[in-house]
Amino acid sequence: MASLRIPVPSASFLSPPPPRSPHLVHHCRPSSSSSRARTPLMAMASSSPPQLQELKQGIADFYDQSSGLWEQIWGDHMHHGFYDSDADDVSLSLTNHRSAQIRMIEESLRFASLLHPDSKIPKRIVDVGCGIGGSSRYLAQKFGAQCCGITLSPIQAQRANALAASQGLSDQVSFQVADALQQPFPDDEFDLVWSMESGEHMPDKPKFVKELVRVAAPGATIIIVTWCHRDLNPSEDSLKPWENELLQKICKAYFLPAWCSAADYVGLLHSLSLQDIKVADWSPNVAPFWPAVLRTALTWKGLTSLLFSGIKTIKGALAMPLMIEGYKKGVIKFTIITCRKPEQAPDV
Numbered sequence: 001m002a003s004l005r006i007p008v009p010s011a012s013f014l015s016p017p018p019p020r021s022p023h024l025v026h027h028c029r030p031s032s033s034s035s036r037a038r039t040p041l042m043a044m045a046s047s048s049p050p051q052l053q054e055l056k057q058g059i060a061d062f063y064d065q066s067s068g069l070w071e072q073i074w075g076d077h078m079h080h081g082f083y084d085s086d087a088d089d090v091s092l093s094l095t096n097h098r099s100a101q102i103r104m105i106e107e108s109l110r111f112a113s114l115l116h117p118d119s120k121i122p123k124r125i126v127d128v129g130c131g132i133g134g135s136s137r138y139l140a141q142k143f144g145a146q147c148c149g150i151t152l153s154p155i156q157a158q159r160a161n162a163l164a165a166s167q168g169l170s171d172q173v174s175f176q177v178a179d180a181l182q183q184p185f186p187d188d189e190f191d192l193v194w195s196m197e198s199g200e201h202m203p204d205k206p207k208f209v210k211e212l213v214r215v216a217a218p219g220a221t222i223i224i225v226t227w228c229h230r231d232l233n234p235s236e237d238s239l240k241p242w243e244n245e246l247l248q249k250i251c252k253a254y255f256l257p258a259w260c261s262a263a264d265y266v267g268l269l270h271s272l273s274l275q276d277i278k279v280a281d282w283s284p285n286v287a288p289f290w291p292a293v294l295r296t297a298l299t300w301k302g303l304t305s306l307l308f309s310g311i312k313t314i315k316g317a318l319a320m321p322l323m324i325e326g327y328k329k330g331v332i333k334f335t336i337i338t339c340r341k342p343e344q345a346p347d348v
């Protein structure tokens with residue numbers, strides 16, 4: 001791919017929604033296209049439709065190819081673990097890491113005040129960028145909720161539905177191929193909008209955030225856990241060249257467009273009049289994760305499986321040390337951002 005640092009496109013450049021999956025079940029109501037938000041909040045730059053299509057296809061292929069191997073070793077959560085900031089990573093077992101991935105979900109809910117005894121239990125949840133549905137199934141069971149997951153990868157959607165069926169959850173959770181930037185849901189639908197490590201793939205962050213807000217019901221909680229670059233200092237108008245070069249290499253390996261900072265997300269949420277906006281840098285709490293992923297890739301099982309999992313997966317594995325370097329040098333920030341949609345939504 002020539003350049004994956006795709007700047008934010010204008011909404012009119014967005015490609016049409018992908019075909020609807022046959023796995024859609026009754027509790028995911030489709031939207032009428034007229035209700036979709038179509039105007040970006042700000043256009044940082046422009047990008048061509050072929051570039052966007054190439055990015056989406058790259059993401060779909062990457063996850064189609066790599067999800068089986070990931071699941072085989074790491075299970076059904078395709079996100080970082082959350083650890084005590086003084087955790088000694090070398091002594092942690094794979095079981096510890098898997099527990100840390102569950103802890104990531106719990107800590108995210110706690111940060112958003114959803115574990116508070118007075119908080120309203122979410123009953124309708126959307127999982128935006130759902131992977132093979134680990135978060136959806138966990139949240140549906142925890143809250144007794146209905147959950148709809150969307151992903152660009154047909155293999156992931158299929159696997160997520162199969163896992164739901166095998167766990168007797170088909171009447172509660174469902175998964176389909178759909179674009180987070182044009183979600184196939186009506187306005188004001190969900191009381192928890194969940195995006196766990198998918199925001200970094202979105203080429204148009206204003207449009208992404210606006211879609212999350214659109215499908216959120218009045219009073220709903222929105223949780224975005226995502227990779228950001230560090231906030232810029234007041235004297236800076238961009239990252240340093242070496243920082244951009246590092247991120248460029250990561251973008252190529254993981255099919256990411258341009259990165260933004262936590263401050264950029266907060267600015268977007270403020271511009272949409274969201275309430276209770278909270279942000280935190282959890283980079284110290286995820287530090288053991290990538291070294292652990294790298295270690296599992298370097299085992300005999302990891303290496304042999306990698307060989308058979310396609311060039312995109314191999315390139316992804318080769319980029320793991322870059323993620324470790326990005327965190328160590330403070331360029332990459334593992335960020336949680338939460339907020340609430342006002343009960344009385346202002347016109348946006």
Ligand code: SAH
Binds near residue numbers: 060129131151181201
């Ligand atoms: N949230 C999951 C998976 C994270 S991996 C988990 O925690 O296990 C990133 C996911 O984002 C993948 O499922 C990928 O298909 C999805 N994704 C990336 N861009 C997307 C887009 N534009 N629309 C929908 N899903 C997207």
